[in-house]
Amino acid sequence: MLIKVYGSAVFGVEATTITVEVNIAKGVGYHLVGLPDNAIKESNYRIAAALLNNDYRIPGKKITINMAPADLRKEGSAYDLTLALGILTASGQIKSDSIENFIIMGELSLDGSLQPIKGALPIAIKAKEEGFKGFILPKENAREAAIVEGLEVYGIDNIIEVISFFDKGTALEQTIIDTKAEFYKTLDFPEHDFSDVKGQESIKRCMEIAAAGGHNIILIGPPGAGKTMLAKRLPSILPPMTMQEALETTKIHSVVGKIKNMGLMNQRPFRSPHHTISDVALVGGGAYPQPGEISLSHNGVLFLDELPEFKRGVLEVMRQPLEDREVTISRARFSVTYPSSFMLVASMNPSPGGYFNDPDAPVTSSPAEMQRYLSKISGPLLDRIDIHIEVTPVPFEKLSEDRKGEGSVAIRKRVTAARELQTLRFADTDTVHYNAQMNTKQIRKHCKMDDASKELLKNAMERLNLSARAYDRILKVARTIADLENVPEITGTHIGEAIQYRSLDREGWLG
Template identity: 55%
Template sequence: MFVRTYAGAVVGIDAVTVTVEVNIAGGGMGLSLVGLPDNAVKESEERIRAAFENSGERMASRKTVVNLAPADLRKEGAAFDLPIAVGILAATERVAPASVADTLFVGELSLDGSVKPVRGILPVAIGARREGIARLVVPQANVAEAAVVEGVQVYGVGSLRDVIALLNGETDAAPAEAPVFEALPHRPGRYDEDFADVKGQPHVKRALEIAAAGGHNVLMIGSPGSGKTMLARRMPSILPPLSADEALETTKIHSVAGLAGSGGLLSQRPFRAPHHTVSQVALIGGGQSPHPGEVSLAHNGILFLDELPEFGRSALEVLRQPLEEKRITVARARYRVQYPANFTLVAAMNPCPCGYYNHPAKECTCSAGAVHRYMGRISGPLLDRIDMHIEVTPVPPSELADAAPGESSAAVRERVCRAREVQRRRFEGCGGVHTNAMMNAAMLREHCRLDAASAALLEQAMQRLSLSARAYDRILKVARTIADLAGRERIEPLDVAEAINYRSLDRENWGK
């Protein structure tokens, strides 16, 4: 008997619907899997046999051929266990063949017949809706994630017996209800860390507010213990809340990586802080079985690189493309995938190997050459792509002893949200551009016009600091954000002057 049902295969952060064709006929015995399955899919035969036996079912005694179409797409992972098992059950008429004809199944089978959760459920559910498939059967632990996709009936199952009961109408199980996504301004995220905890550092707080308002990349340079990491970890608390579209896209990426959890859509912007020993593949993505890297897991959020010069040179240099294009393309001999990577880079570093170059109280023990070599670990092209360079000085003991809390993250976030709303209206209909940091050359000419005094100030800075054309554009974008925070329609000289001040590595000759 021939039966057809459906499964899903994740490619990049999207999913392709896979047709599972099962044919039981003729002589012979055993199960044959065709359609370019990987080892995990081939091993499904043993898992399915054990799950059948422990669920009171029996495999077909005749030759069973399972085809996973399209045949030229490599099928990976254990998520094909459940659709293959259901196809066999339908082909042996243990369940009605008509009950599986318009249903997509996803799940890994345990030997005892239970259904385990798998990664990539959200893109599979979106793909099912796109293909017009009416019903989706997923592991119980993945129900909340799949249910956020409207237009598809989602059923959660805990075992193979539950699947049989559902398909035979022996249970009154109802499809899961889609959770209502409320606009996050009405339910702001709860953060354990708040800007009110930070004593002193008003100029750094101001810079991070500008960075959050315009989506600008930031590099903090300061001695150990000056508060760089503390400030960076509080950046998510001042970012605007996720919109529904951003939450869906962010959750898709985390779903593919197996990090979405069981709570439906993510409600907070991601904050990723990989260690400086991270490999290039782990940072950018890819691998033998492609997975999104840290830059994509930080999409719509923060990528924090602490001790920036300690990262491998090759790992840092591959950041150039995502910093410019807000996406990363991973091309290998067997595949080519593209992941979104619209993150805000927040980096921190010491000014020298010992950490005390230009320290107000401690003496640096590094030679001028050592300082220069240390700074040289970060290439000029990468520094050019970081909009703001901020010097972080140690906080005086008198300020540390002050018990009064600083300005709260909620108050800063309110100003950031107002500036982001100005940008949203400005770039409405501009094809995905929604912050000043994302402006292209044409947008710069339109939205960053300078008066004579501002233009003269910027021209003088370009000549004295030998800035590149990219740095010129970055200064304009930061100045535009400073004006937006102040509620000004036009950029004024003081906005340009402040933006130039945030290019400290261009103003200093480190170690010379």
């Protein structure tokens, strides 16, 4: 008897429906074809034990299972439940006329209970697109899949529940989520708030500008100046995610199995990898490509603490994703593309000892040592960072005062207002949403200067020996400063402030 059951495979952040054809005929043998990996080939042992422990069995006949399309490699243990139900239905142990209306996925334990799977959200989106009635999967993934409206999602604990559902008509509890309610959960009480930061008003101003325009930023200062504290609070002043951004971000985290029981992600991600990270872990890859840290930071913040301590090769692979806002991982037979539109926040000490060239500092470094340390970061990478700012230690008077600084909620209101202006400005462009994403043509259109501003920028370019990319960065930051003031034209004041945020271009830093 031939039966068709449906599962799904995830490539990149998109799913492909897999048809599992199970044919049982006279003879003996178990033949699984269709480019399964070792985890799928081993599934017959898990399935046999799970069925036996629930009073069912794999029949002693010739079982042929084809996973179509047969030329597409399938991987992972999430097909256990799909294969088990196909075998039970094809052998006549259960009867169901509706099994072909569902996508069925789940990893089986030997007692028949289900383990969570990866990529439930992309699979649910594809199931809805292709007109399936429902999606049966482990309970831990149910909230994640239930984000998709118009698809019945059933989270189950044990294979016996699915068998009863198809064979006896026993009802399963449908998981229903109010997606809008999930999305609009209050953001007015962030875990890390800017009101906790004492002093550092100029740095908070930089952070506000960076958040308003989506600009990359690097903080340079000695240990204990507050670089990490400031970076952790940046997501709290970014505008709330749109529904589209929330879905994109949730899909990526779903692919790597980080969503369990969460449902829709409504807060921007903040990723802070250790400086020993490999280039594959940062940008993504592997034998079966998975998203890296830059993709897990999509629509959020990637924080690289102690930037010069990262291996140079690791940092260099970020250069293209920073420009293109996506990363493509190619293999001999296929390639996958992961989005990576993130804000890069980096921090660094100005020297190996951690302090400026200050004779009163606990550990001093010579100018030559500082130069050698700073040169670990390539010029092209620094050019892709819009804002360079020095962070100095907070004096005791500021640390000891009781008055709290301005909170994240108030700052976020200004940032959101500036972003709304940018949304209107780039309404006709699908690929550009805020100032940091502008290309050369858009910079020329939206960043026009008067003669005085041009002269100011010309003098700065010549004196600091800035590159053409740095010129564009200054104009983008100036445009954002003008947006925060709700001013249509860029003035010399905006250009002047933007030039101040190029510390590493000045004489005495990188030569």
